[in-house]
Amino acid sequence: MTNHDEIFERVAEQIEPFNKKGIDVSNATTFAGDLEWDSLTVMDFVAAIEDEFDILITMNMQAEIETVGQLVDTIAKLRATA
């Protein structure tokens, strides 16, 4: 299992409680378009991810993240520099 896959699985787990439409999550899944999350859901989800990985994803970074794959890459990068 690669680093990316391992992070992806943990991210997917965190997405589940917020995945109201029950869509299949892949690297290409978008938060706004596919999951249809509003800013409040995003806030709760980001807090959950931050606690899961013990990292901080600033709002500046969040503005650049559109897909699950991009989030996984960001987490990988943050963990590498931690």
Place this chain on the structure above:
Amino acid sequence: MPDAIDTPEDTSLADLPNPAGAHDLLSKFKPLIREREDLLATGVRDPFSIVMTEVKSPTLAVIQGKDTILLGTYNYMGMTFDPDVVAAGKKALDEFGAGTTGSRVLNGTYQGHRECEDALKEFYGTKSAIVFSTGYQANLGVISTLAGKGDYIILDADSHASIYDGCWLGNAEIVRFRHNSVEDLDKRLGRLPKEAGKLVVLEGVYSMFGDIAPLPEMVAVAKKHGAMILCDEAHGMGFFGPNGRGVYEELGCEDDIDFVVGTFSKSVGTVGGFCVSNHPDFEVLRLVCRPYIFTASLPPSVVATAATSIRKLMHAGDKRAHLWKNSKRLHQGLRDLGYTIATETAQSAIIAVMLPDQEAAVGLWQALLEGGLYVNLARPPATPAGTYLLRCSLCAEHSDEQVGQILAIFAAAGRAVGCIA
């Protein structure tokens, strides 16, 4: 992923031919335009285009020819019609003219601006006070200037739009924590680089639900991690604390808050914003803060009314007591009628009635207006957690009789639209 801004409401052009074709920059607002049209098609009044044709007192205005009790103005201390305040404004208008036509750092600082800052220093017991043209600009300017590139701003998720906008105007990294959660704040501060500059931004009273912040606990956590603290007391000034300075005074945090931001458009009863501080280098902001420099200063009449009002608020203990009495009575009365209120007890002069959806909220809002009562309608994205609120803010000038009338109107309107039994 931005949020927390009020949406513009204006006449619809949704069905007219699109003037700019595929490149119409306004086309992204079509869903909002349609939502509003659908709402108005049900026959309700537009909650965002009320006009007051006559204002008789801080608590009474004429709306569509009808005397209406005002319960959504943030005019907490009722200073708008105070005879001394009005007289000071008239005198300044006569002596200094209608406006300054200039920036504070060029030709826009008059005697009155200096006196207004002196009044603030005395009111807050601080070394420095800087007056801005609005409260929005005070947050915009102070936050964006204090926290620069490489610094971190840590803010409550339910922060006011002016705080968010202040963050975006600057170059700092922005981190937010769950509303009023001391543990969440502690965790996030703990994950930041130790050597980085940090500004924690808090509010004394959060204006949507009217709840107050656990400031002593939050201040302790912020200090532990070496952060400076800014506290916005827009809704706390005037009636919290022995001197009316705000929630931070009431809760004993005066020595630990580095910057207090406030506004003249609530308890003070006019318009304008400010920041007060004891930091020895605070005055440098006048030279580097863009929202302070690149705009015209407040008109002489406005700073004169503000200074007079601030000085009177220092000795407004009786008014504060009456405002608390009004707030507690309305909170309990609405609960007794069967309404759901955002806070368990009256924590401030804001009492927020929670409604399940937009239809219920607008329906009750309109029934109240027809009954002669104006309250604020608040909806997402301005509200937390997607809630629909009828926000009531009390005034020290509401008489006991008026509070009784308000409760009677809420009883009749709620039953008429089926919100309460």
